Amino acid sequence: MAKHQTTFSSSFRSSSCILVFLSALSSIPLLYWSYFIGYGYCHHVQMTELNHVQMNKENGPINLLKYPKAWNNLVYPSKPPKRLLKVALFVKKWPEKNQAGGMERHALTLYLALAKRGHEIHIFTISSSSSTSLSSYFNMSNLHFHFSRPMGSGSMDQIVAWKQFLTESATASRPFDVIHTESVGLRLTRPNNLNNLAVSWHGIAYETIHSDIIQELVRNPEDSQSSAFAGKMMKVVEEVKFFQYYAHHVATSDHVGDVLKRIYMIPEERVHIILNGVNEEIFKPDVSMGNDFRLKLGIRADKSRSSIILGLAGRLVKDKGHPLMFEALKQIFKENSTFRDSVIVLIAGNGPWGDRYKELGSNVMVLGPLERERLAGFYNAIDVFVHPTLRAQGLDQVPLEANLVGKPVMATKLASFTGSIIVSKEMGYTFAPTVGELKKALYEVWEDGKEILQQKGRVARERGLNLFTATKMAAAYERLFLCIASSDDGRQAENQDEDYCIYQPTS
Numbered sequence: 001m002a003k004h005q006t007t008f009s010s011s012f013r014s015s016s017c018i019l020v021f022l023s024a025l026s027s028i029p030l031l032y033w034s035y036f037i038g039y040g041y042c043h044h045v046q047m048t049e050l051n052h053v054q055m056n057k058e059n060g061p062i063n064l065l066k067y068p069k070a071w072n073n074l075v076y077p078s079k080p081p082k083r084l085l086k087v088a089l090f091v092k093k094w095p096e097k098n099q100a101g102g103m104e105r106h107a108l109t110l111y112l113a114l115a116k117r118g119h120e121i122h123i124f125t126i127s128s129s130s131s132t133s134l135s136s137y138f139n140m141s142n143l144h145f146h147f148s149r150p151m152g153s154g155s156m157d158q159i160v161a162w163k164q165f166l167t168e169s170a171t172a173s174r175p176f177d178v179i180h181t182e183s184v185g186l187r188l189t190r191p192n193n194l195n196n197l198a199v200s201w202h203g204i205a206y207e208t209i210h211s212d213i214i215q216e217l218v219r220n221p222e223d224s225q226s227s228a229f230a231g232k233m234m235k236v237v238e239e240v241k242f243f244q245y246y247a248h249h250v251a252t253s254d255h256v257g258d259v260l261k262r263i264y265m266i267p268e269e270r271v272h273i274i275l276n277g278v279n280e281e282i283f284k285p286d287v288s289m290g291n292d293f294r295l296k297l298g299i300r301a302d303k304s305r306s307s308i309i310l311g312l313a314g315r316l317v318k319d320k321g322h323p324l325m326f327e328a329l330k331q332i333f334k335e336n337s338t339f340r341d342s343v344i345v346l347i348a349g350n351g352p353w354g355d356r357y358k359e360l361g362s363n364v365m366v367l368g369p370l371e372r373e374r375l376a377g378f379y380n381a382i383d384v385f386v387h388p389t390l391r392a393q394g395l396d397q398v399p400l401e402a403n404l405v406g407k408p409v410m411a412t413k414l415a416s417f418t419g420s421i422i423v424s425k426e427m428g429y430t431f432a433p434t435v436g437e438l439k440k441a442l443y444e445v446w447e448d449g450k451e452i453l454q455q456k457g458r459v460a461r462e463r464g465l466n467l468f469t470a471t472k473m474a475a476a477y478e479r480l481f482l483c484i485a486s487s488d489d490g491r492q493a494e495n496q497d498e499d500y501c502i503y504q505p506t507s
């Protein structure tokens with residue numbers, strides 16, 4: 001059965017690559033770059049399959065700095081390492097309750113896990129209304145915050161943050177082992193000779209080209225074309241230049257890892273794929289939690305059993321695909337009363353499209369933003385999670401949360417999703433970002449029914465537990481940081497019994 005599933009997944013992805021290639025050849029000039037993005041990713045998929053076969057044949061030690069797959073695939077010790085690190089994190093914003101974006105939630109999840117492992121963490125970020133209470137809120141003596149006032153634009157003053165870092169480095173009893181920045185929390189535009197600096201990319205300019213193509217194709221003809229569209233190519237060129245100044249790059253999806261190596265021309269030993277992870281202790285299947293969540297919304301048990309419940313979460317804005325979702329639901333509700341009466345849509349989040357969704361009737365409920373614990377109840381209350389985003393940037397956290405709860409995901413056909421999350425139809429649904437294709441996918445979900453959705457959800461959760469947990473993500477980052485630190489300060493030569501850059505497969 002496992003062999004059959006592997007063959008199916010490989011065939012599915014290869015067929016998708018052929019379709020991308022053929023459709024690009026017959027399309028309008030606007031899709032010129034879509035062809036190269038799609039074709040390049042197909043090459044990545046084929047090489048990943050080859051690497052997967054090759055790695056499975058290897059039983060000997062693995063040089064992690066040249067490991068071509070996501071580090072999440074490997075197994076790490078549950079006990080903290082002998083060496084505890086001092087890590088500096090630069091992040092533009094630290095999460096405030098339920099208002100956090102994906103990058104901030106990644107930082108929160110990762111660094112709470114690393115602090116619990118015993119590492120000394122220093123976080124350099126902007127101050128906010130809750131800054132003074134953060135240290136006492138987390139109540140961890142090894143978690144330190146260094147706040148600076150935001151600039152007029154709301155972004156972090158990196159000059160001030162860097163001075164804080166230098167002061168801490170000069171006055172503290174021990175130096176920093178690793179410096180880590182979430183995207184351009186610390187932007188380097190010239191060589192700094194920091195061999196222990198790693199950057200995690202949650203979105204790069206090359207991906208936005210695909211996003212802009214999609215948004216141009218779905219743009220209302222009455223709306224004006226974005227003036228920024230033509231300038232994106234130069235932004236890619238700019239990134240290719242200054243990305244070279246970071247010693248180590250962490251790609252949060254398989255697709256971005258391929259782009260960094262192939263398009264941005266960064267040597268493979270400096271690019272490491274570590275997929276995003278979410279807290280598996282919060283996001284897990286809980287039938288009673290789902291029942292309670294539905295009851296509080298006034299959804300009776302009999303109504304729940306006879307309905308397919310769709311869920312959406314995040315910012316309810318244009319680039320997250322909500323105009324597309326709204327129009328698809330509006331058309332289906334108008335043309336198919338049975339679908340309308342047998343489907344419930346729960347929407348967690350806020351934004352301008354929240355009020356529009358309310359126009360679709362009582363079966364569409366806009367819940368506003370939810371804290372993580374209530375989000376877990378939300379995922380448990382739905383049958384399938386719909387993610388219609390038009391932004392091809394990074395690996396969004398919400399589909400991962402849904403997967404760990406045991407729910408299948410229905411998402412836009414973007415390379416990061418199809419390459420890292422929904423790798424076959426056994427675990428979810430994908431659709432091209434048009435109203436027509438989204439309607440087809442919604443009808444498919446509806447016709448499949450609860451039993452098939454539950455089956456897909458079980459497959460998605462099983463894969464998610466292997467790849468997308470906070471524990472696995474933190475262990476992978478910890479191993480990378482240990483490897484970087486030991487390579488940078490020469491301690492590895494003194495401690496030959498444990499080479500953190502070499503992975504020894506377990507029997």
